[in-house]
Every structure is written in C-alpha cells, then in structure tokens.
Amino acid sequence: MAAQRNDDSFPTLWDELQWRGLVHVSTDAEALSTLLEGEPFTYYCGFDPTAPSLHLGNLVQLLLLRRIQLKGHKPLGLVGGSTGLIGDPRPTAERTLNSRDTVAEWVARLQDQVSRFLSSDGENAVRLVNNLDWTAPLSAIDFLREIGKHFRVGTMLKKDAVAARLNSDEGISYTEFSYQILQGYDFLELFRSYDCVLQSGGSDQWGNLTSGTDLIRKVEGKSAHAIGTPLITNADGTKFGKSEGNAIWLNAEMCSPYAFYQFWVNQADADVIDRLKVFTFLTRAEIESYAAQVAEEPFKRAAQKRLALEVTTLVHGAAATQGAIDASEALFGRGDLTALDEASLRGAVAELPQAPGATGAPVAQLMVDAGLVKSLGEARRAIAQGGVYVNNVAVEADDRVLAPTDLLHGAVAVLRRGKKTLAGVVVAE
Incomplete structure (x- = not known):
C-alpha cells in the first residue's frame, strides 16, 4: 500500500488538490493556496449521522482532510449531533426524523470512523467535536436574536437544495429550511473556539458552506474559507x-x-x-x-x-x-x-445468488434453486458434461448430494457452473 504523503512533485498542495480533481468550487483560490503553504491553521468538515455509517462520498472528504493534515494543519472532525436531528434538505423530499437515541448512537459510530482516517498523534492530531454541545444550550429566542438576524430569507431561498424543494410538490418545512443557519453557526462557533478558518464539503453543500463564511464576516468582521469538492x-x-x-x-x-x-x-x-x-x-x-x-x-x-x-x-x-x-x-x-x-x-x-440447502439435498436441485439452471434436466446435462463444481471439485454423478464435508465452516458451500457462473448454498443454523 502507498505511504500516506503528499506528492512533492507539485509546487504547492493546492496544485496537487486541483490535479487530483478535489476542488470544484472554493473561496479565493490564491488566498487558499497561500493559507495551505503557511503556518498551521485549524480546518474542519462536518458529517451528519443520518445513517449508522459513512459512505464513499464521505471518504472523499476524509481523504481531503488527511491530505491537509499531512501538510501540518489541524483537523476538526465534526459529527453533527444537532444537525443530524434535522438533516440537510434533500432535493426531492423531506427526511424522516430519527429519534434522539438513534442519532446519539450513530454519532458515536461516525466519530469512531472519522478518527480512523486521521492521525491522532502529534501537535496537529485530529480533534472530534459535536455541534450538539453548543446548540443544545441555546434557547430559541437566543438563536433567533443572535444568529437568525444575520440571515436574509431572500438569500436562503436561492440556495440550490432549498430552491429545488420549493419547486417540488413536497415543499420544505421550516425545520429543514433552518439547516443552513445551523451549519453557518457551526462554522462561527468553531472560528471562535478553535480559530478554525476553513471548511470543506461536497459542492452540493456550497450554500451551507458559504452560510458560515458569510456569518463569520458579518459577526466577526473577518474572512474564512471554504472548499467544495466535486460530486x-x-x-x-x-x-x-x-x-x-x-x-x-x-x-x-x-x-x-x-x-x-x-x-x-x-x-x-x-x-x-x-x-x-x-x-x-x-x-x-x-x-x-x-x-x-x-x-x-x-x-x-x-x-x-x-x-x-x-x-x-x-x-x-x-x-x-x-x-x-x-x-x-x-x-x-x-x-x-x-x-x-x-x-x-x-x-x-x-x-452471489443463493439457495437454502441441507445435507442430503441433491446438487442438481440446488442448481435449479440457485438459478444456475432452469430445470433438473439441464442440471443433469451440465453435470454429465463435466461443468459443475461444488467447492471447486467437479461433480461426477447426477445423483450427487450435498455432504456434511461440503459445508465450509459448517454452513456454506459454493456451486459453480462452467468458469464464471456461481451461486452459494447456505445451510440454516
């Protein structure tokens, strides 16, 4: 396996990220290139626990975080205990809200996954954060007064996911409409608490990413950055x-x-x-x-x-x-x-296609049950032609039955017809 390191054949990390196709949209590219080549800074990406596991789209973000960490910068892995209770708006339909217990369990699972892709050693070790820690104590009145006043509804309506939902039969609830405010608040909180100046995410999240950079500019009068990776x-x-x-x-x-x-x-x-x-x-x-x-x-x-x-x-x-x-x-x-x-x-x-089986079951019938052939007659002809195997051992008689010794680990056998057509036989435990 290749060692985890950035490629020093590129003049800058920014050049490498662009060559790898990891930048679809960003704030000021020249400023970002300078930032990446400068002193260590803190950056983050958020992962919402809307499922018990991360997926390949999340892996893109994890590897971007890792490449930036290898440059000496300090990653924050945010798993959204509060935003996960809401879910970012999908383009087509409202999300089903999961229970608080379910979300809490998934937060723990995702935190474990995030930590496995980023180094936990050294001065720039990954730190895990949960946005429930700073949103749970916030009252609705405080949220509206301190955060909501900085957002303009007209701008929020133009965000891609919101616009798509407004034009659909489903519409959009106020719950999901408010998601971009919560994500913007996350960036502001991390900027204040950790001096975090960069957020990454998928390009379909660009509206949510810039809600944070805009909020930091309005509240703190300072600049922050965002990178949107391509879908x-x-x-x-x-x-x-x-x-x-x-x-x-x-x-x-x-x-x-x-x-x-x-x-x-x-x-x-x-x-x-x-x-x-x-x-x-x-x-x-x-x-x-x-x-x-x-x-x-x-x-x-x-x-x-x-x-x-x-x-x-x-x-x-x-x-x-x-x-x-x-x-x-x-x-x-x-x-x-x-x-x-x-x-x-x-x-x-x-x-593989599968058939339930038991010791003593005729191999010809198991072939039919697994869909390798359409009939017992076809199964017998295939056996006669020498093209049927149980666990890679040729079946020589058409009355061959599944023997106890055929069960690998006591429960599984593999049928093969020809070179490439496979099925599994699974014995109930």
Missing part, C-alpha cells in the same frame, strides 16, 4: 458509489470487504485513473504509469487491481483486503476455498 460521477454520467440502489458503506457489516473490493476492481477503464487520483496516495508518476497501462493493456486491469488494493486496505485493513482477494481467486477456481476464513467466505457468498 463524483462515472464517465457515463451516473452517480458514483451506488450499487443497485445502495450506497457503498465504509462499515464492514453494511458492505463486506469482499463487496467493497469488488466494487473498486470493477471500475470502468474510463473512470479508474480519476479514482486513483481522488482515493489513493499514489504519486502523479505512479498514476500516469497506470494510465499508460490502461491505454496499452486494458485487459490486465492493473489499475483497477491497484485501486481496489489501496482503497480496501485503507478502509478495512490489510488482512481483510487479502481475505477479499483470496476469496475472489478461490471462487473462480484459482485458490483454495477451504483455506478462506469464515468472514471472507461469507462476505463473498453474500454477493
């Missing part, structure tokens, strides 16, 4: 980080290391170099070398394999990544399924 999309314009409608989570229980690894290794040739720039610490020279390999030998998928190795190791660690690689090889007959640890095996089988 990552695929070359075909589809939203990145979605798999059959589900986000790619950073929590191993919500997205197994195997599924996570497969997501990255299956990136399209047109996308993989941009992914290496954003999600890895490979140098410009290394990435340009992979770009040449994609152009000249795309069938080797060297760039995708390196991307999957780097990001899965970053998120899940070296052992889980090796387990995912071993499982990928073993499923297709290039490794030993029996040598896989249970977590890696179950993570891999969870991504």
Whole structure:
C-alpha cells in the first residue's frame, strides 16, 4: 500500500488538490493556496449521522482532510449531533426524523470512523467535536436574536437544495429550511473556539458552506474559507458509489470487504485513473504509469487491481483486503476455498445468488434453486458434461448430494457452473 504523503512533485498542495480533481468550487483560490503553504491553521468538515455509517462520498472528504493534515494543519472532525436531528434538505423530499437515541448512537459510530482516517498523534492530531454541545444550550429566542438576524430569507431561498424543494410538490418545512443557519453557526462557533478558518464539503453543500463564511464576516468582521469538492460521477454520467440502489458503506457489516473490493476492481477503464487520483496516495508518476497501462493493456486491469488494493486496505485493513482477494481467486477456481476464513467466505457468498440447502439435498436441485439452471434436466446435462463444481471439485454423478464435508465452516458451500457462473448454498443454523 502507498505511504500516506503528499506528492512533492507539485509546487504547492493546492496544485496537487486541483490535479487530483478535489476542488470544484472554493473561496479565493490564491488566498487558499497561500493559507495551505503557511503556518498551521485549524480546518474542519462536518458529517451528519443520518445513517449508522459513512459512505464513499464521505471518504472523499476524509481523504481531503488527511491530505491537509499531512501538510501540518489541524483537523476538526465534526459529527453533527444537532444537525443530524434535522438533516440537510434533500432535493426531492423531506427526511424522516430519527429519534434522539438513534442519532446519539450513530454519532458515536461516525466519530469512531472519522478518527480512523486521521492521525491522532502529534501537535496537529485530529480533534472530534459535536455541534450538539453548543446548540443544545441555546434557547430559541437566543438563536433567533443572535444568529437568525444575520440571515436574509431572500438569500436562503436561492440556495440550490432549498430552491429545488420549493419547486417540488413536497415543499420544505421550516425545520429543514433552518439547516443552513445551523451549519453557518457551526462554522462561527468553531472560528471562535478553535480559530478554525476553513471548511470543506461536497459542492452540493456550497450554500451551507458559504452560510458560515458569510456569518463569520458579518459577526466577526473577518474572512474564512471554504472548499467544495466535486460530486463524483462515472464517465457515463451516473452517480458514483451506488450499487443497485445502495450506497457503498465504509462499515464492514453494511458492505463486506469482499463487496467493497469488488466494487473498486470493477471500475470502468474510463473512470479508474480519476479514482486513483481522488482515493489513493499514489504519486502523479505512479498514476500516469497506470494510465499508460490502461491505454496499452486494458485487459490486465492493473489499475483497477491497484485501486481496489489501496482503497480496501485503507478502509478495512490489510488482512481483510487479502481475505477479499483470496476469496475472489478461490471462487473462480484459482485458490483454495477451504483455506478462506469464515468472514471472507461469507462476505463473498453474500454477493452471489443463493439457495437454502441441507445435507442430503441433491446438487442438481440446488442448481435449479440457485438459478444456475432452469430445470433438473439441464442440471443433469451440465453435470454429465463435466461443468459443475461444488467447492471447486467437479461433480461426477447426477445423483450427487450435498455432504456434511461440503459445508465450509459448517454452513456454506459454493456451486459453480462452467468458469464464471456461481451461486452459494447456505445451510440454516
């Protein structure tokens, strides 16, 4: 895995961030470049606990925070215990409000995740903050008098998410309308308490980011900065980080290391170099070398394999990544399924079509149940042709049944038809 360091082939960190495609919009670029090259300063990004895990969009922010920390600056990881009770406005519909207990639990989970991507050592160690600490004591009257008076409704109505909701059938509640005021107040509070002068976030949050810089200017008469990262999309314009409608989570229980690894290794040739720039610490020279390999030998998928190795190791660690690689090889007959640890095996089988099974069940029927064939006759013909395997061992008789010794870790078997068509058999515990 590549060492976590900034690439010294760039004149400045700002130049590297731009080359990597991490800057879509910002406050004054020249001032930001100077700031990044200067004395250590405090900066932050906020993560709202609207789910029990962070996802790939959040990983973009975490890696930006880490790159700036590597420059010697001081990160704050804000997990929004108060803003998470409200939720930032989505373009289409009102969020369902979660209970206070649920939000508190998710705050703890997200704080743990944030802390794993940023260094906790040295003079610029990450500090975790929760905006509930300064909003909970604030009365509604104080909030309106001290903070609300600095916001103009006309300006708030122009924010992209608010405008989209106003033009929808759903409309927008005052609760979600007030979100940008709360986020602006966060920046002001961190500016006052930590001398925090930079906030980063996704470009779709730009209105919320600038609500903070505007508030600091109005209340304190000073300047602060913001960086909006691009929303990552695929070359075909589809939203990145979605798999059959589900986000790619950073929590191993919500997205197994195997599924996570497969997501990255299956990136399209047109996308993989941009992914290496954003999600890895490979140098410009290394990435340009992979770009040449994609152009000249795309069938080797060297760039995708390196991307999957780097990001899965970053998120899940070296052992889980090796387990995912071993499982990928073993499923297709290039490794030993029996040598896989249970977590890696179950993570891999969870991504396959599945059939419930039990010892004594005919393999031919399990093939039908798993969708590998359409009928028992087709299953028997496939077996006769020598193209059916249980745990990579060829099935030689069409009356073969699932034996107790076929159950890996006592509960799972892998069916394969031909070289690439797979299914899992899971025995109820």
